[in-house]
Amino acid sequence: xxxxxxxxxxxxxxxxxQILKGVNLCIKPGEVHVVMGPNGAxxxxxxxxxxxxxxxxxxxxxxxxxxxxxxxxxxxxxxRKGIFLSFQTPIEVPGITVEEFLRSTKAQxxxxxxxxxxxxxxxxxxxxxxxxxxxxxDRYLNVGFSGGEKKKTEILQMKVLDPDxxxxxxxxxxxxxxAVRIVSEGVSKFLTEQKSCLIITHHSEILSxxxxxxxxVIIDGKIVKEGDAxxxxxxxxDGFEWIRQELGLKEPVAxxx
Amino acid sequence: xxxRNNTATTLSTEELQAKLEQRKAxxxxxxxxRARLREKRKAERTEVVEMRRGVYDNKNKFExxxxxxxxxxxxxxxxxxxxxxxxxxxxxxRLEALEIFNKTPNPTWGPDLSAVDMNxxxxxxxxxxxxxxxxxxxPDNIRDTFNQLGIPEAELEMLSGVGAQYDSEVVxxxxxxxxxxxxxxxxxxxxxxxxxxxxxxxxxxKCINPAMHRYAALHYAVxxxxxxxxxxxxxxxxxxxxxxFRLNAPGAGQFEHTLIILEEGADxxxxxxCSAPKYNTLNLHAGAVELFVSKNAHLRYSTIENxxxxxxxxxxxxxxxxxxxxxxxxSGSFGSAVSMLYPSSILRGEGASxxxxxxxxxxxxxxxxxxxxxxxxAPNTYSSINSKSISKSNGIAxxxxxxxxxxxxxxxxxxxxxxxLMLDNESRSDTxxxxxxxxxxxxxxxxxKIGRIDETAIFYLMSRGIPEEEAKxxxxxxxAEPIAKELPMEYAVEMNNLITLELKGAIG
Numbered sequence: 001x002x003x004x005x006x007x008x009x010x011x012x013x014x015x016x017x018q019i020l021k022g023v024n025l026c027i028k029p030g031e032v033h034v035v036m037g038p039n040g041a042x043x044x045x046x047x048x049x050x051x052x053x054x055x056x057x058x059x060x061x062x063x064x065x066x067x068x069x070x071x072x073x074x075x076x077x078x079x080r081k082g083i084f085l086s087f088q089t090p091i092e093v094p095g096i097t098v099e100e101f102l103r104s105t106k107a108q109x110x111x112x113x114x115x116x117x118x119x120x121x122x123x124x125x126x127x128x129x130x131x132x133x134x135x136x137x138d139r140y141l142n143v144g145f146s147g148g149e150k151k152k153t154e155i156l157q158m159k160v161l162d163p164d165x166x167x168x169x170x171x172x173x174x175x176x177x178x179a180v181r182i183v184s185e186g187v188s189k190f191l192t193e194q195k196s197c198l199i200i201t202h203h204s205e206i207l208s209x210x211x212x213x214x215x216x217v218i219i220d221g222k223i224v225k226e227g228d229a230x231x232x233x234x235x236x237x238d239g240f241e242w243i244r245q246e247l248g249l250k251e252p253v254a255x256x257x
Numbered sequence: 258x259x260x261r262n263n264t265a266t267t268l269s270t271e272e273l274q275a276k277l278e279q280r281k282a283x284x285x286x287x288x289x290x291r292a293r294l295r296e297k298r299k300a301e302r303t304e305v306v307e308m309r310r311g312v313y314d315n316k317n318k319f320e321x322x323x324x325x326x327x328x329x330x331x332x333x334x335x336x337x338x339x340x341x342x343x344x345x346x347x348x349x350x351r352l353e354a355l356e357i358f359n360k361t362p363n364p365t366w367g368p369d370l371s372a373v374d375m376n377x378x379x380x381x382x383x384x385x386x387x388x389x390x391x392x393x394x395x396p397d398n399i400r401d402t403f404n405q406l407g408i409p410e411a412e413l414e415m416l417s418g419v420g421a422q423y424d425s426e427v428v429x430x431x432x433x434x435x436x437x438x439x440x441x442x443x444x445x446x447x448x449x450x451x452x453x454x455x456x457x458x459x460x461x462x463k464c465i466n467p468a469m470h471r472y473a474a475l476h477y478a479v480x481x482x483x484x485x486x487x488x489x490x491x492x493x494x495x496x497x498x499x500x501x502f503r504l505n506a507p508g509a510g511q512f513e514h515t516l517i518i519l520e521e522g523a524d525x526x527x528x529x530x531c532s533a534p535k536y537n538t539l540n541l542h543a544g545a546v547e548l549f550v551s552k553n554a555h556l557r558y559s560t561i562e563n564x565x566x567x568x569x570x571x572x573x574x575x576x577x578x579x580x581x582x583x584x585x586x587x588s589g590s591f592g593s594a595v596s597m598l599y600p601s602s603i604l605r606g607e608g609a610s611x612x613x614x615x616x617x618x619x620x621x622x623x624x625x626x627x628x629x630x631x632x633x634x635a636p637n638t639y640s641s642i643n644s645k646s647i648s649k650s651n652g653i654a655x656x657x658x659x660x661x662x663x664x665x666x667x668x669x670x671x672x673x674x675x676x677x678l679m680l681d682n683e684s685r686s687d688t689x690x691x692x693x694x695x696x697x698x699x700x701x702x703x704x705x706k707i708g709r710i711d712e713t714a715i716f717y718l719m720s721r722g723i724p725e726e727e728a729k730x731x732x733x734x735x736x737a738e739p740i741a742k743e744l745p746m747e748y749a750v751e752m753n754n755l756i757t758l759e760l761k762g763a764i765g
Binding site for chain 1: 712716717725739
């Protein structure tokens with residue numbers, strides 16, 4: 001089977017600073033991949049580069065999606081092809097309600113035309129599943145939301161847009177146990193044989209309800225170790241230090257992602 | 258109770274035709290000269306890049322029954338007064354104001370006004386149409402313009418009195434019968450001067466003094482058209498009173514006078530909308546809005562102004578608020594080359610309050626110097642100012658505000674919030690809030706936020722499939738939403754359309 005998403009020798013810089021130093025990745029339809037790594041290793045950079053964040057400059061390598069080189073496409077074009085990124089820190093957008101926003105985005109990614117009422121009705125089961133009150137639809141996007149509400153709203157957007165390939169950047173960070181469970185369940189229900197997923201996390205709460213097919217460890221901008229779900233469990237237990245020792249990597253200076 | 262004399266006392270068509278004949282030859286020569294001058298100026302001046310503003314830029318064929326010489330002299334002022342058949346006292350007010358105008362220089366602060374040349378501005382233009390009470394008898398070309406601006410829809414939707422100003426005269430006026438029955442007067446200001454002289458004389462010029470500044474003086478010398486609203490005691494006007502102003506003549510200034518009086522316990526909402534087509538000659542707008550809010554009365558005054566890019570908008574708006582009265586300003590300033598607009602509220606009765614919500618959009622080559630002023634001159638008064646500005650290209654958006662708390666205004670409270678959004682690195686924004694406090698017992702809050710449009714927010718929206726320009730537009734519309742939601746639906750839609758048009762200018 002060919003890759004749904006293929007990243008080849010990806011080099012990414014932010015300003016003058018090189019973050020990713022030759023990353024290779026192949027995600028096939030239906031696969032769940034997890035990228036783990038210490039803070040500052042380049043995990044979020046990978047996701048943002050795949051989504052075409054203008055701040056993350058691709059200096060070398062390529063990104064292919066469904067067999068097409070998408071390296072030159074803008075974020076909205078990539079989104080319309082079915083790529084989705086759940087943000088680590090969702091942005092507050094004052095003045096735009098969640099419902100308005102969902103409706104405009106849905107109109108961009110699909111040809112389906114839904115009346116206002118039908119659209120609102122279609123949101124109800126998703127809201128219930130995520131334990132979000134219907135009143136959230138009338139609130140401004142992420143404005144004044146708690147960490148958990150923001151992450152749930154990301155999952156809500158994901159379900160409405162129905163992408164083929166989703167990236168979850170720290171979807172479970174900063175959440176209480178219940179919220180982690182709701183978000184994880186929401187994601188795992190969404191993932192079917194056709195959907196592929198790249199989960200970015202520096203710990204692995206989310207992995208208790210989603211079993212990955214592959215686990216990649218990024219340290220200092222490179223994928224240094226790959227394995228199956230058991231690698232994730234080992235990291236959950238022992239952290240990253242043993243990998244550094246095993247590979248003879250030195251302790252990096254703390255960097256901002 | 259006010260009674261209304263229904264017989265029209267404007268000059269008859271025959272009289273106007275006679276005047277027209279007399280002036281025909283002179284006007285022809287004058288026009289040729291002006292055209293020559295315009296060409297000359299055009300050649301000398303760097304062309305201002307105009308954006309497409311859709312229906313707002315449509316201009317109708319120039320066709321007027323009377324147009325005075327450009328420039329300003331005592332003769333012109335007398336002529337204006339005479340053609341309106343004004344009483345002596347009004348002529349005297351005009352002449353006094355002219356004297357003040359001639360002595361008063363341009364302000365030394367704010368935008369440069371040296372390009373405002375009175376010799377280029379004709380101060381009085383009367384449309385061919387006489388005052389109409391029936392929509393069907395309004396001339397076709399004028400009706401077309403209003404059609405494009407959505408006036409008939411408003412009418413169809415049973416919105417109340419629509420007084421629309423076409424250049425300097427009100428051509429269309431309609432007031433619902435039940436308002437008449439309530440004793441509410443809503444008419445053009447020229448008619449008010451003739452038909453309600455006692456009221457007009459009592460209030461006219463008492464809120465805004467010609468000596469306030471040069472363009473207030475100019476206004477009082479040459480005013481023409483405008484609206485007059487009188488709401489008797491305890492009358493609640495439950496449908497907004499609307500007026501659509503529109504400038505349509507090259508080189509013409511607009512000096513409409515608005516006078517609104519709410520008696521004790523009355524309640525009304527007045528909506529003023531302005532848009533103008535573009536022209537390359539200098540244009541000046543110097544209107545005056547005088548609002549009187551009596552004890553326990555409540556007035557909301559909403560404006561969406563959308564001037565062509567060569568307009569100097571030097572408007573003066575002021576409200577006097579009595580005991581426990583309340584004025585609410587909702588203000589959207591778009592277009593113009595230069596705007597200086599600071600609606601002010603004088604809280605002169607105990608417990609009086611003022612709320613100001615305003616938005617300003619400064620695009621390329623625009624200098625919008627706007628804000629609000631509140632004078633707390635009585636105890637336990639309250640005010641809030643919520644101002645937002647957007648600037649793009651090399652546009653300049655300045656918030657200039659004043660909160661003045663007098664010696665006897667103890668127990669008063671004021672909050673000011675200014676937010677500026679700059680869409681690129683070329684635009685400029687600044688806040689100049691002045692606060693004067695003359696007693697210890699006041700509660701004052703001030704908050705200012707200036708920022709550029711957030712790249713990450715744009716990316717966030719784009720990552721959901723929204724193209725970049727639409728993402729920016731969404732963020733800007735969201736920024737303006739607190740203002741939009743204060744407006745009636747049709748005006749909110751218009752404002753959002755304006756924002757989208759303004760943003761599109763950035764691409765083209």
